[in-house]
Amino acid sequence: MINKRKGVLGSVIAGACVFGLLYPSAYAVAGGTKGWKVKTTVESTFKYDTNIFKLSSTQRDKLDANSASNVTSGRFKDMETTGDFIVSPALKVALKTRGLNGKTLVLKPGVVYNIYTQNTEKNYAKLGFDVEQSLGGRSSVGVKVDYAPSVYGKNYLFDAVDGNSDGNISTAEKVYKKSDHDNFSVAGTYGRRLWKGKKHGNGKLGALGVNSVDGELLVGYSKKEYDAPFSNRTETGFMAGGAVNMVVDKSVDLTFRYLFESIDTPVSAEVLIRNENNFSGGTDLNGNSTTTDTAARTVQNVDRSRTEHTFGFKAATKVGNGWNGYFKYDLRLQNYLSNETYDVTRVDRDDVRHRLGIGLDKKYGKNWSLGFDYRWTQEKAGRSALANTDKAETKSYTKHEVSAVLAYNF
Numbered sequence: 001m002i003n004k005r006k007g008v009l010g011s012v013i014a015g016a017c018v019f020g021l022l023y024p025s026a027y028a029v030a031g032g033t034k035g036w037k038v039k040t041t042v043e044s045t046f047k048y049d050t051n052i053f054k055l056s057s058t059q060r061d062k063l064d065a066n067s068a069s070n071v072t073s074g075r076f077k078d079m080e081t082t083g084d085f086i087v088s089p090a091l092k093v094a095l096k097t098r099g100l101n102g103k104t105l106v107l108k109p110g111v112v113y114n115i116y117t118q119n120t121e122k123n124y125a126k127l128g129f130d131v132e133q134s135l136g137g138r139s140s141v142g143v144k145v146d147y148a149p150s151v152y153g154k155n156y157l158f159d160a161v162d163g164n165s166d167g168n169i170s171t172a173e174k175v176y177k178k179s180d181h182d183n184f185s186v187a188g189t190y191g192r193r194l195w196k197g198k199k200h201g202n203g204k205l206g207a208l209g210v211n212s213v214d215g216e217l218l219v220g221y222s223k224k225e226y227d228a229p230f231s232n233r234t235e236t237g238f239m240a241g242g243a244v245n246m247v248v249d250k251s252v253d254l255t256f257r258y259l260f261e262s263i264d265t266p267v268s269a270e271v272l273i274r275n276e277n278n279f280s281g282g283t284d285l286n287g288n289s290t291t292t293d294t295a296a297r298t299v300q301n302v303d304r305s306r307t308e309h310t311f312g313f314k315a316a317t318k319v320g321n322g323w324n325g326y327f328k329y330d331l332r333l334q335n336y337l338s339n340e341t342y343d344v345t346r347v348d349r350d351d352v353r354h355r356l357g358i359g360l361d362k363k364y365g366k367n368w369s370l371g372f373d374y375r376w377t378q379e380k381a382g383r384s385a386l387a388n389t390d391k392a393e394t395k396s397y398t399k400h401e402v403s404a405v406l407a408y409n410f
Contacts, residue, residue, distance in 0.1 A: 187220025
């Protein structure tokens with residue numbers, strides 16, 4: 001049912017994008033409506049991602065090998081390759097009119113469909129809708145809404161069956177199932193001009209070559225809702241942050257960002273594989289009257305709640321011949337809050353993610369634009385976990401993404 005829904009939605013989106021590219025006048029009709037200005041963009045992103053499932057190097061090797069035991073367990077079912085080439089056609093519309101007190105109001109609906117050429121189970125659509133109301137004096141308020149239904153993450157451990165009753169679960173005795181979830185987020189923003197050289201005089205900022213400073217505040221809510229049988233993984237989040245943008249020497253844009261997120265998940269019981277020797281000198285976790293099983297099936301509470309702090313920086317400038325270039329970097333600090341005794345992959349866990357990117361973009365005439373981007377991501381999971389635990393969910397990974405974006409505006 002999910003695959004059919006994805007296929008139909010993808011076909012509709014792709015068709016709309018092609019129609020918009022071939023028949024721009026059809027979309028421009030609204031531009032003749034009194035009081036409205038319409039700008040439509042059709043674009044497509046072509047990206048290669050070396051690690052779409054965010055797997056550790058050991059996990060990637062196992063996926064590539066996909067042993068008979070892993071086939072039996074279903075661990076990598078529908079996970080065809082570690083890397084993939086992704087094509088993402090998108091349609092974006094900007095509708096501008098007069099809003100409150102005659103100030104500019106902009107509505108920006110958009111849709112993108114991500115097509116994975118090798119791992120087709122991961123195909124999904126994302127819809128967005130932004131509203132920005134100018135308040136005058138270079139200030140504005142806005143709302144941003146994003147929704148992505150039926151997103152396939154990867155396969156998770158669902159159960160385990162001790163077929164030979166030896167008290168230990170082998171790879172083939174594990175049972176994995178796919179996880180699908182819906183992503184939703186909504187955020188309110190407030191932005192305004194904080195300083196401008198001509199208006200406030202040069203001062204210390206002017207002496208440093210700063211021409212203007214703008215700021216933005218953001219508060220929002222998010223929900224990542226998993227389908228059965230992994231509904232206990234559902235995440236509810238609150239976010240708050242801000243950004244400061246400075247224009248220097250009329251040619252360099254510097255942006256500094258910070259985002260705080262508090263993510264709550266239910267504390268609930270699920271199947272775990274644990275080494276009995278690691279708990280109080282030996283604990284019978286599977287009820288077979290022994291305390292020395294190294295891979296015992298047990299049902300225990302887990303808690304994936306966490307807090308996240310993300311610090312970001314971006315520098316952009318003209319690099320010549322009509323090209324603009326940029327460099328960006330962000331650091332995310334993630335702290336898990338679990339205090340559950342047997343939830344050893346999250347107790348005292350602190351993850352650190354580094355992500356940096358470089359890119360170029362250029363406009364060709366009034367309508368066409370082309371961009372290139374490279375992004376490197378590395379995340380390391382730090383924990384004081386006990387030895388010999390199942391590290392199937394370890395998030396330590398590295399990935400590279402290379403992309404090109406072609407867009408047409410009308």
